[in-house]
Amino acid sequence: MSFSTFRVTVGRVILVAGVLVLLFIPYLLWGTGLITARAQDQLRQQFATAQIQHHTDVGLRSLPHANGLPTIAPDVAAPAPGQPVGIISIPKIALEMVVVEGTDEEQLRSGPGHYTGTPLPGEQGNVAIAGHRTTYLHPFYNLNELVAGDDVDIVTVQGLFIYQVTTSQAVVPTDVAVVAPTPTPTLTLTTCNPRYSASQRLVVHAKLVKDVLSGPATPSTPTPTATPGTGTATDDATVHGSWRWAIVWGIAVALLAIGVWALTLRSRGRRRIAVAVGGTVAWLVVVFFFFGALAPLLPASY
Numbered sequence: 001m002s003f004s005t006f007r008v009t010v011g012r013v014i015l016v017a018g019v020l021v022l023l024f025i026p027y028l029l030w031g032t033g034l035i036t037a038r039a040q041d042q043l044r045q046q047f048a049t050a051q052i053q054h055h056t057d058v059g060l061r062s063l064p065h066a067n068g069l070p071t072i073a074p075d076v077a078a079p080a081p082g083q084p085v086g087i088i089s090i091p092k093i094a095l096e097m098v099v100v101e102g103t104d105e106e107q108l109r110s111g112p113g114h115y116t117g118t119p120l121p122g123e124q125g126n127v128a129i130a131g132h133r134t135t136y137l138h139p140f141y142n143l144n145e146l147v148a149g150d151d152v153d154i155v156t157v158q159g160l161f162i163y164q165v166t167t168s169q170a171v172v173p174t175d176v177a178v179v180a181p182t183p184t185p186t187l188t189l190t191t192c193n194p195r196y197s198a199s200q201r202l203v204v205h206a207k208l209v210k211d212v213l214s215g216p217a218t219p220s221t222p223t224p225t226a227t228p229g230t231g232t233a234t235d236d237a238t239v240h241g242s243w244r245w246a247i248v249w250g251i252a253v254a255l256l257a258i259g260v261w262a263l264t265l266r267s268r269g270r271r272r273i274a275v276a277v278g279g280t281v282a283w284l285v286v287v288f289f290f291f292g293a294l295a296p297l298l299p300a301s302y
Contacts, residue, residue, distance in 0.1 A: 012261070016254075016257050020253070023284075023287060023291075024294075027288070027291045027295075028135050028291075029134060029135065031288065031291065032109070032136045032137075032295065033135075033136065033137045033138075035109055035136065035292065036109060036110060036111060036136040036137040039109065039110035039111065040097060040098055040110070040111055043084045043098040043110060043111065044084075044087075044098055046083065046084050047084040047098055047157075050157050051157050053157075054157035054158075054214065070161075070162075070185070070208050070209060070210055070211045071211055071213055072122070072123065072124050072185060073120070073121075073123050073156075073158045073159065073161070073211070073213060074123070075119070075120075075123055076158070078101055078114070079101045080101065081100075081101050081102035081107060081116070082102060082106070082107050082110065084098050084099070084100060084101075085099040085101050085114045085120065085121070085156060086098070086099055086120075086121055086154050086155050086156035086157070087099070087154070087155045088129065088152065088153070088154050089152075089153040089154070089155075090146070090150070090151070090152050090153075091150075091151060091153075092145060092146055092151070093141075093142040093143065093145055093146065095139055095140075097111045097137070097139050098110075098111050099111060099112045099113065099114050099129055099154070100112070100113050100114065101113070101116065102114070102116055103115055103116065103130045105296045106296060108130065108131070108132055108136065109136050109296065111131070111136075111137070112129050112130065112131035112139050112140070113129065113130050113131070114129055115128035115129065115130065115179055118179060118181075120156060120158075121154040121156050121158075121187070122154070122156060122158055122159065122161040122185070122208070122211055122213075123185065124184075124185055125181050125182055125183075125186070126180065126181055126182040126186050126187075126188055127154075127185075127186065127187045127188065128178075128179035128188040128189075128190065129188070129189050129190070130189075130190045130191065131143075131189070131191050132192070133191045133192045133193070133195055133196075133202075134192075134195050134196055140189065140191035141195070143189060143191050143202055143204055144168070144202060146165045146168060146204050147165060147168070148164075148165055148166055148167070149164055149165060150164065150165040151163070151164060151165075152164070152165065152187060152189070152206050154187075157214065158213060158214055159211055159212050159213040159214040160211060160212045161208060161210075161211045162208070162209055162210040163186075163187040163206035163207060163209065164206055164207060164209045165205070165206045166205050166206055167204075168202070168203070168204045168205070169202075169203050170193050170200045170201065170202055170203070171200065171201050171203055172200060172201070173198065173199075173200065173201050175201065178190065178203045178205075184207065184208075185207070185208035186205060186207050186208065187205070187206040187207075187208070188203060188204070188205055189203070189204040189206075190202065190203050190204075242293065242296065242297055243297060245293040246290070246293040246294045246297055248293075249286065249289050249290035249293050249294075250290055250294075252286050253283070253286050253287055253290050256279070256282065256283050257283055259279075260275070260276070260279030260280065260282070260283055263275050264276045264279065
């Protein structure tokens with residue numbers, strides 16, 4: 001290989017790498033939303049089925065409140081990781097999404113995640129929910145706009161629970177005290193702060209002020225969970241498998257780029273245009289899957 005050929009090859013590699021970097025930014029900001037939107041559709045169907053089953057078992061009816069105070073929901077076992085917990089609605093910031101169980105990256109790609117080890121909505125103690133700020137449909141993008149008195153509604157199979165915001169603060173990411181147990185039914189929402197950065201955590205606290213229970217759910221023993229705020233252990237095989245998929249898709253991106261480039265050079269006239277356009281579209285599809293495998297392996301994607 002002559003020096004000029006080597007120089008051209010290196011230049012092409014740098015060009016493709018630069019294009020990938022430029023494409024990765026809009027993928028994180030908007031492309032990830034396609035993944036979340038699809039997951040939300042599936043979660044809504046699953047949650048609707050769970051609601052029907054629960055109401056069939058216990059009957060849909062409101063329970064009386066003593067002295068106007070909200071009724072504490074009975075403790076029940078949390079759903080499996082990745083399964084729907086309920087629907088969170090915040091009118092102030094026009095948010096309505098299904099909350100999933102767990103706060104690992106895989107779960108947060110589907111929507112806001114319920115911290116494993118904290119109570120479920122409506123139960124006694126500190127219910128903690130995390131969400132992305134700028135990616136994966138950015139559920140908590142405008143969380144900073146919430147002020148004392150704003151409502152946060154959560155619907156679960158046990159009923160409707162209305163919380164009111166009390167305080168908002170920014171803390172360091174290692175401050176797990178914000179999701180520590182509380183003696184009263186409260187809600188904590190967390191997200192990255194400021195936008196497009198993970199240097200801090202924005203934390204919003206709220207208290208339970210009203211609820212409408214669907215009926216006396218049968219208490220069950222909650223499954224053992226991790227300490228709130230510490231996350232759950234990720235299986236090494238899963239991590240390695242994810243890296244393998246990222247590598248496989250990365251190789252596919254490189255091979256397809258080389259193939260399209262070579263085939264375009266060998267073509268002439270309209271055929272060259274057709275090959276270039278068709279090859280580029282196919283390459284972008286493969287790039288999308290490559291980014292989908294790569295994004296969860298990077299540090300917090302905000």
